[in-house]
Amino acid sequence: MCYPEIMDTELLKESWEKLTERGYTLSRPAPEVVNIITPTGYSTQIRLKRLPSYARYVR
Numbered sequence: 001m002c003y004p005e006i007m008d009t010e011l012l013k014e015s016w017e018k019l020t021e022r023g024y025t026l027s028r029p030a031p032e033v034v035n036i037i038t039p040t041g042y043s044t045q046i047r048l049k050r051l052p053s054y055a056r057y058v059r
Contacts, residue, residue: 012048015055022058 019026023039034051037043046054 011052015052018055019051019058024058 025037027035032048035045
């Protein structure tokens with residue numbers, strides 16, 4: 001797995017990995033922003049620091 005440079009904490013890496021394993025598509029258009037596309041096609045944009053909170057609610 002290749003992680004962006006800014007994702008240096010273990011929690012961010014685990015959250016990124018959990019979402020991608022469950023079929024989510026993630027991209028980083030800016031240093032502090034993450035674009036998320038769900039397996040059903042819904043897309044949203046969140047701040048990088050909110051990624052662990054978002055991943056917590058993914059089954």
